[in-house]
Amino acid sequence: MDFKSRWEKLQETKKKFLQNNLDPRSSFYVDSYVAESWIRSLAMGVSPYANSIQERLDAAQIVKVLADNRQLMDITTSLFSQIKLKELVIASQHALYLFDKNGIVLIHEGDLLSISNESDSLTGVVWNEKTMGTCAHTLSMQLKRPVHLLGPEHYCVAFDKSSTSAAPILDEDGELLATLVLSQHLNDRYFEEHFIDFSSHALGIVTAMAAAIETKIRLKDSYEKLKTVNHHLKTTHHMLATTLAVIDEGIITIDAKGDIIHLNTEGRRILGLDQKQPVNINISKYLSKQSRIRDIIASGENADVEEIFCVDGKEQAYLANIRIVYNDNLHEVNGAVLKLLSTEKVNAMVTSRSGATASFSFASLIGESKEFKKAIAQAQRFANTPENILIIGESGTGKELFAQAIHNRYRPEGPFIAVNCAALPRELIESELFGYEGGSFTGADRSGRPGKIELAHGGTLFLDEIGDMPLELQAVLLRVLEDKQVMRIGGQRNKKVDFRLVSATNKELYQMVEDKLFREDLYFRLSVLTINLPPLRQRGNDVEILSEYFIEKYCRKVGWPVPAISPTALNRMRDYKWPGNVRQLEHAIVYAVNAAQNEMIEPEDLPAIIISGCPTKITVRGKIEEVYTLEVIEKLVIVNALHKTKSNISKTADLLGIGKSTLYRKIKDYDINMEEAF
Numbered sequence: 001m002d003f004k005s006r007w008e009k010l011q012e013t014k015k016k017f018l019q020n021n022l023d024p025r026s027s028f029y030v031d032s033y034v035a036e037s038w039i040r041s042l043a044m045g046v047s048p049y050a051n052s053i054q055e056r057l058d059a060a061q062i063v064k065v066l067a068d069n070r071q072l073m074d075i076t077t078s079l080f081s082q083i084k085l086k087e088l089v090i091a092s093q094h095a096l097y098l099f100d101k102n103g104i105v106l107i108h109e110g111d112l113l114s115i116s117n118e119s120d121s122l123t124g125v126v127w128n129e130k131t132m133g134t135c136a137h138t139l140s141m142q143l144k145r146p147v148h149l150l151g152p153e154h155y156c157v158a159f160d161k162s163s164t165s166a167a168p169i170l171d172e173d174g175e176l177l178a179t180l181v182l183s184q185h186l187n188d189r190y191f192e193e194h195f196i197d198f199s200s201h202a203l204g205i206v207t208a209m210a211a212a213i214e215t216k217i218r219l220k221d222s223y224e225k226l227k228t229v230n231h232h233l234k235t236t237h238h239m240l241a242t243t244l245a246v247i248d249e250g251i252i253t254i255d256a257k258g259d260i261i262h263l264n265t266e267g268r269r270i271l272g273l274d275q276k277q278p279v280n281i282n283i284s285k286y287l288s289k290q291s292r293i294r295d296i297i298a299s300g301e302n303a304d305v306e307e308i309f310c311v312d313g314k315e316q317a318y319l320a321n322i323r324i325v326y327n328d329n330l331h332e333v334n335g336a337v338l339k340l341l342s343t344e345k346v347n348a349m350v351t352s353r354s355g356a357t358a359s360f361s362f363a364s365l366i367g368e369s370k371e372f373k374k375a376i377a378q379a380q381r382f383a384n385t386p387e388n389i390l391i392i393g394e395s396g397t398g399k400e401l402f403a404q405a406i407h408n409r410y411r412p413e414g415p416f417i418a419v420n421c422a423a424l425p426r427e428l429i430e431s432e433l434f435g436y437e438g439g440s441f442t443g444a445d446r447s448g449r450p451g452k453i454e455l456a457h458g459g460t461l462f463l464d465e466i467g468d469m470p471l472e473l474q475a476v477l478l479r480v481l482e483d484k485q486v487m488r489i490g491g492q493r494n495k496k497v498d499f500r501l502v503s504a505t506n507k508e509l510y511q512m513v514e515d516k517l518f519r520e521d522l523y524f525r526l527s528v529l530t531i532n533l534p535p536l537r538q539r540g541n542d543v544e545i546l547s548e549y550f551i552e553k554y555c556r557k558v559g560w561p562v563p564a565i566s567p568t569a570l571n572r573m574r575d576y577k578w579p580g581n582v583r584q585l586e587h588a589i590v591y592a593v594n595a596a597q598n599e600m601i602e603p604e605d606l607p608a609i610i611i612s613g614c615p616t617k618i619t620v621r622g623k624i625e626e627v628y629t630l631e632v633i634e635k636l637v638i639v640n641a642l643h644k645t646k647s648n649i650s651k652t653a654d655l656l657g658i659g660k661s662t663l664y665r666k667i668k669d670y671d672i673n674m675e676e677a678f
């Protein structure tokens with residue numbers, strides 16, 4: 001059927017439908033979806049004779065709709081301008097419309113039908129089946145496919161001489177975004193001269209343009225998504241970099257060949273690289289030939305080892321936690337992450353957690369006597385130099401306290417490591433002082449352990465009872481002091497150590513040198529600066545000052561009222577010889593505070609040894625002399641020996657040259673309190 005005949009048949013069918021209510025669905029010429037739409041339009045009360053649309057969004061709604069469709073409109077207008085569509089549309093006397101998914105006019109070029117009664121703009125006009133009945137774009141919106149309507153197929157008679165093509169614009173999920181419409185008014189020439197149907201061309205153009213817009217929208221969406229992913233990636237990267245930067249351990253990532261891929265701030269500091277310097281360096285540049293890192297990576301097994309890094313000629317030891325990174329299928333080693341913590345820091349952490357800190361300062365040393373003040377002044381002077389210091393004094397005179405005060409004056413930030421050479425079995429002193437390498441001897445830690453000398457790096461090593469150090473170890477200690485480096489038992493390499501040695505003794509050290517029990521060279525090295533601590537019995541009124549101090553300290557601790565000391569009790573305490581010095585005084589005070597019935601400490605509240613240990617005053621040739629009974633002296637000797645052996649019965653018996661059972665009997669007879677002796 002030719003164009004003109006078809007047009008006439010359509011018009012006839014519509015007329016019958018509108019005027020005689022003849023069901024268009026039975027017509028051979030009208031497609032069923034068009035016929036259905038006519039019926040709907042009529043049912044919705046749309047006037048078939050309307051030639052303008054009254055429904056339009058208000059200004060605010062228009063602004064919102066335009067904003068919601070901004071991207072679509074931008075893409076459409078840029079496409080229009082690219083292919084000069086506007087000019088083409090006008091020249092070919094077409095009109096072009098872009099509708100949103102609800103049929104709101106977003107863009108239009110030309111308004112051939114003067115559909116709007118507002119001459120200026122159609123934007124915001126609500127043009128759908130409800131307002132204008134069957135149109136190409138209303139059907140295209142419903143069917144989601146391109147639709148062409150010829151004149152009378154439109155519901156409104158006003159479009160009887162129009163040819164309209166519409167194509168939907170769908171999103172990725174097939175949801176309707178908009179429709180694009182190309183419409184042409186068929187003037188009389190079409191009917192009289194050509195009768196040519198150009199509709200297929202228009203439909204092709206509008207479909208191709210809708211597809212182009214869809215592609216552009218999808219591209220833009222993908223780009224936006226990529227941008228977001230990229231942004232997330234960047235943010236994650238920044239967060240990771242910031243997290244790594246605040247970790248005060250060096251984090252170095254290397255590939256399987258050992259090339260550095262990434263380092264955090266501390267990692268850069270360790271390798272001496274400034275923050276901007278590129279990192280394409282191989283890690284082996286900083287490692288010695290003995291380094292185990294390469295083998296560990298090749299073995300593919302995580303490991304924690306101590307590694308020496310050499311940067312600018314300077315060696316520094318680190319505890320390296322090596323974690324292997326595999327590729328996705330877990331068969332191949334991609335590289336490793338090294339976490340480096342300087343062994344100095346590890347040691348400092350170990351020592352601070354194990355309580356190896358010095359709490360005493362010169363200000364907390366109690367005493368006003370001339371002798372004591374002289375010792376303090378001397379210690380303060382010596383503290384300011386890096387030299388080794390020897391403190392000589394009887395047991396309990398405060399030698400360790402002095403060592404702590406010296407440490408806190410000179411190197412308070414470093415570790416304070418104390419070793420009592422008399423308290424350790426001979427065989428253990430060596431490993432305790434020098435440490436050992438992993439697997440050096442049975443029973444040792446698999447990973448090895450640093451010795452106290454290593455742990456004292458950057459601080460003070462306090463060797464108490466230095467006189468008890470075995471001769472063979474004295475030689476090793478001397479070498480450490482001379483070379484300032486230490487080698488662990490079973491180890492291969494020397495480690496630099498920097499510490500101040502404070503040693504202490506209650507023995508006649510020089511006498512030991514003469515008896516060949518102590519190395520002379522070591523003695524001279526230790527005793528450059530010597531401090532003699534006076535025994536308590538030579539400190540006059542310090543007994544009273546210290547007693548009051550200890551009473552208050554103890555009562556504060558247990559929350560009791562502070563008692564006074566009666567003058568008689570104080571006299572007894574002054575007369576007593578205090579073989580255990582300040583330590584013994586402190587214990588005596590704890591005993592007395594507990595024994596005292598009221599606010600006054602009386603002589604009977606003091607430990608029995610203090611009362612019985614005081615000399616008896618007798619007159620010899622007119623002169624008052626202080627004499628001790630043999631019993632008192634024996635008791636004192638036993639207490640002293642018990643103190644020295646830390647109440648070890650066998651050792652005490654050996655020391656005194658008596659049998660253990662005799663010792664037990666005497667302890668009972670003299671009512672010796674073992675704790676008090678200690």
Ligand SMILES: Nc1ncnc2c1ncn2[C@@H]1O[C@H](COP(=O)(O)OP(=O)(O)OP(=O)(O)O)[C@@H](O)[C@H]1O
Nearest residue numbers: 364365366367394395396397398399400401582583
């Ligand atoms: N001047 C002092 N001020 C306060 N307390 C003191 C003073 N002197 C000693 N002490 C007390 O005496 C106790 C013993 O001190 P310290 O351990 O330093 O003695 P020492 O001479 O190292 O003993 P030893 O030779 O038996 O190891 C300390 O716990 C402390 O409470």
